[in-house]
Amino acid sequence: MSVPGLSPRSVSDDDWPHMLRLDATNFGHVTDPAALSAWRTLIHDGAALVVADGPDVVAQSSFLDLQLTVPGGAVLPVAGITWVSVAPTHRRRGLLRSMFTDLHDRITTPIAALTASEGGIYGRFGYGPATVRHEWSVDRRVALFRSDAPDPGGVRIVTPAERVDEFAAIHDRWRRSTPGGLVRPRALWDDLLADRDEDRAGGSALFGFLHADGYVLYRTHGSGPRHVRVVELTAATAEAHVALWRALCGLDLMERIEAGTHPADPLPYLLTDARTVRTTAATDELWLRLMDIPAALQARTYAHDVSVVLEVDDAFRRNGGRFALQIRDGRGVCTATDAAPDIVLGHDVLGSLYLGAHRATAFAAANRLRANDSELVRDIDRAFVSDVPAQLGFPF
Numbered sequence: 001m002s003v004p005g006l007s008p009r010s011v012s013d014d015d016w017p018h019m020l021r022l023d024a025t026n027f028g029h030v031t032d033p034a035a036l037s038a039w040r041t042l043i044h045d046g047a048a049l050v051v052a053d054g055p056d057v058v059a060q061s062s063f064l065d066l067q068l069t070v071p072g073g074a075v076l077p078v079a080g081i082t083w084v085s086v087a088p089t090h091r092r093r094g095l096l097r098s099m100f101t102d103l104h105d106r107i108t109t110p111i112a113a114l115t116a117s118e119g120g121i122y123g124r125f126g127y128g129p130a131t132v133r134h135e136w137s138v139d140r141r142v143a144l145f146r147s148d149a150p151d152p153g154g155v156r157i158v159t160p161a162e163r164v165d166e167f168a169a170i171h172d173r174w175r176r177s178t179p180g181g182l183v184r185p186r187a188l189w190d191d192l193l194a195d196r197d198e199d200r201a202g203g204s205a206l207f208g209f210l211h212a213d214g215y216v217l218y219r220t221h222g223s224g225p226r227h228v229r230v231v232e233l234t235a236a237t238a239e240a241h242v243a244l245w246r247a248l249c250g251l252d253l254m255e256r257i258e259a260g261t262h263p264a265d266p267l268p269y270l271l272t273d274a275r276t277v278r279t280t281a282a283t284d285e286l287w288l289r290l291m292d293i294p295a296a297l298q299a300r301t302y303a304h305d306v307s308v309v310l311e312v313d314d315a316f317r318r319n320g321g322r323f324a325l326q327i328r329d330g331r332g333v334c335t336a337t338d339a340a341p342d343i344v345l346g347h348d349v350l351g352s353l354y355l356g357a358h359r360a361t362a363f364a365a366a367n368r369l370r371a372n373d374s375e376l377v378r379d380i381d382r383a384f385v386s387d388v389p390a391q392l393g394f395p396f
């Protein structure tokens with residue numbers, strides 16, 4: 001039930017200081033106004049909403065103008081939903097739902113994306129987790145590279161703030177070939193490398209390693225035995241990946257290295273004892289909602305031929321329906337149809353399948369994707385798999 005008399009409206013310039021305070025209250029982290037200015041360069045007119053109760057902003061949400069790489073390398077405009085907040089004094093009265101209804105009416109891109117503070121919120125709005133992140137703790141003291149592991153070298157210690165152009169060029173090469181990759185504009189690079197105290201989570205200033213095809217940004221944490229927390233490791237080649245990990249593992253006085261990565265990261269295979277790499281968590285990262293199902297399904301490439309009628313259930317916007325998808329030689333043709341469905345699935349499930357990080361057979365086992373022909377479901381697995389693992393381009 002929504003709050004009587006309170007409805008979303010577009011933001012005015014006067015709202016932003018109030019929005020900063022609401023965001024800080026909910027997330028327990030004060031965003032610097034300079035950081036807000038950087039992110040606002042990606043929020044265009046009409047892409048930010050607030051709900052005001054008298055003079056107070058009590059709810060807000062926005063979307064960023066992003067560019068997302070999909071399997072096969074096409075880059076699509078995407079609405080990156082962010083700054084979602086409802087005041088603790090006004091929660092669970094329907095304000096998020098009323099803002100999302102209005103916000104999604106304003107989105108014209110084929111895909112909408114977000115990252116989620118909690119896993120239970122966004123499925124009902126047709127979003128599915130589309131990348132998988134593994135959190136690692138590497139016991140650096142005992143981690144040894146195998147004798148046959150490559151040792152390409154070429155890593156230099158750098159001062160991060162002085163290397164923005166090199167980092168940006170490497171990230172740009174990496175994101176073009178990585179499903180989930182995002183164009184990161186210069187304003188966001190400057191924001192990251194501003195390295196403000198409040199962004200350090202109690203850790204040191206940023207340290208950096210640079211290779212011709214990769215870089216690491218990291219902080220050290222703790223007193224006594226210190227450990228490394230990787231902020232970002234981007235490797236455009238396998239050589240850069242091993243060279244950067246060798247440099248990190250060369251930090252003799254650091255007890256362990258904590259880093260986030262994708263499930264197919266080859267580091268454990270490079271070590272004499274893969275158990276020195278402990279996965280401490282497996283989480284969602286990028287969530288997707290296909291706003292224009294035919295356009296999104298036709299933009300990516302596929303690894304297997306299949307012909308299927310999908311019935312997509314969209315309880316949020318009634319934007320689902322039946323779609324015939326014909327995949328031949330890697331390309332898909334998708335059109336609305338009245339034909340009987342072969343597969344029935346939720347809108348959120350389609351979002352989860354899109355980048356190839358989750359399998360149709362797993363959703364079928366959970367009764368969230370239903371089909372009479374189990375071989376067809378395996379064909380969907382074969383078609384949607386991506387040879388490059390999906391990863392989030394950068395947090396937003």
Ligand SMILES: CC(C)(COP(=O)(O)OP(=O)(O)OC[C@H]1O[C@@H](n2cnc3c(N)ncnc32)[C@H](O)[C@@H]1OP(=O)(O)O)[C@@H](O)C(=O)NCCC(=O)NCCS
Nearest residue numbers: 026084085086091092093094095096097115116117120121
């Ligand atoms: C999460 C948050 C935005 C929800 O706002 P809200 O106005 O209370 O949400 P609504 O009342 O509109 O609820 C909409 C639906 O989501 C559900 N929901 C809301 N918050 C939820 C949560 N944290 N977990 C699971 N479900 C949730 C409601 O039950 C409701 O379900 P229904 O409409 O299907 O019955 C708000 O609690 C908040 O600002 N939290 C702190 C900041 C945050 O986490 N922001 C999200 C950043 S990604």
